[in-house]
Amino acid sequence: MVLAIDVGNTRIKASVFEDNTVLENFVFEKNELEKKIKKILEKFQNCSDLIVASVGNVEKQSFLAFEKELNIHFFTHEDIFPFTNKYSTPKTLGIDRMILASGATLQFPKQNRLVIDAGTCITYDFIDENDNYLGGAISPGLRLRYEALHNFTARLPLLTLDAPESYIGDSTAQAIHSGVVNGFVYEIDGFIDEYQGNFANFIIILTGGDAEFLAKRLKNTIFANSNFLLESLNQTFQYKIDND
Numbered sequence: 001m002v003l004a005i006d007v008g009n010t011r012i013k014a015s016v017f018e019d020n021t022v023l024e025n026f027v028f029e030k031n032e033l034e035k036k037i038k039k040i041l042e043k044f045q046n047c048s049d050l051i052v053a054s055v056g057n058v059e060k061q062s063f064l065a066f067e068k069e070l071n072i073h074f075f076t077h078e079d080i081f082p083f084t085n086k087y088s089t090p091k092t093l094g095i096d097r098m099i100l101a102s103g104a105t106l107q108f109p110k111q112n113r114l115v116i117d118a119g120t121c122i123t124y125d126f127i128d129e130n131d132n133y134l135g136g137a138i139s140p141g142l143r144l145r146y147e148a149l150h151n152f153t154a155r156l157p158l159l160t161l162d163a164p165e166s167y168i169g170d171s172t173a174q175a176i177h178s179g180v181v182n183g184f185v186y187e188i189d190g191f192i193d194e195y196q197g198n199f200a201n202f203i204i205i206l207t208g209g210d211a212e213f214l215a216k217r218l219k220n221t222i223f224a225n226s227n228f229l230l231e232s233l234n235q236t237f238q239y240k241i242d243n244d
């Protein structure tokens with residue numbers, strides 16, 4: 001049994017896996033980390049491994065308290081991945097993006113794959129059919145867009161996510177919702193069109209905290225899997241065990 005932990009920029013997500021099956025999912029804040037892990041381990045006493053991908057400011061030290069009970073693996077760039085990294089700055093590539101690319105490579109062999117993670121940031125990661133990771137894009141996520149509009153202006157209120165009534169926003173609130181939500185959707189549809197125009201035989205994986213909200217609004221139909229990062233983390237760990 002494996003406890004996989006994804007430390008994002010906003011919150012922490014965790015899943016307990018028995019082989020490839022998810023037994024339970026958890027979401028919590030950074031300040032609850034130790035307490036929550038303790039609780040999970042009390043419930044799932046057969047956990048043998050704790051595996052972590054962190055892009056947040058939570059380091060390996062935060063997990064050492066559990067070293068006596070289980071084997072801890074904190075993913076870094078030094079790990080073995082199933083793709084060839086063609087990013088020109090491989091050491092600055094986010095470990096979450098590497099895990100997503102790894103999951104896409106392992107789950108969808110021999111095809112072009114685009115992973116879109118709609119989280120704090122939106123990340124686009126492209127792995128071609130020869131398993132070369134080429135790169136992608138990073139842009140502000142939904143909530144970040146709402147916050148940026150508010151934080152960097154004098155007159156724009158901080159709104160929470162709401163579906164716009166029309167692309168023609170007829171009030172300040174509707175104009176913001178249209179700009180944020182429609183802008184987000186147009187951006188993603190635009191990127192997908194660009195990739196589709198250039199690559200045949202390819203699959204799109206949509207994940208992240210806003211994946212479900214987004215999936216039904218895209219022109220392109222894509223299957224959303226909110227748990228793709230954690231599933232990929234578990235698979236990358238199995239790959240590491242098989243190939244180390």
Ligand SMILES: Nc1ncnc2c1ncn2[C@@H]1O[C@H](COP(=O)(O)OP(=O)(O)OP(=O)(O)O)[C@@H](O)[C@H]1O
Pocket residue numbers: 007008009010011012055096118119120121141142143144161208209210
């Ligand atoms: N309870 C919540 N707290 C924060 N964001 C949430 C929540 N529920 C849904 N969201 C949406 O999820 C998005 C953040 O995604 P996610 O939770 O995947 O980010 P994260 O935990 O910071 O991970 P990452 O840094 O890997 O993107 C926000 O844009 C927001 O609209």
Ligand SMILES: CC(C)(CO)[C@@H](O)C(=O)NCCC(=O)O
Pocket residue numbers: 009055092093094095096097121123138
């Ligand atoms: C882009 C984020 C913030 C998305 O979580 C993360 O992957 C990260 O910090 N990346 C580092 C920069 C890069 O991937 O090139």
Ligand SMILES: [K+]
Pocket residue numbers: 096117118119120121122123208
């Ligand atoms: K993300």
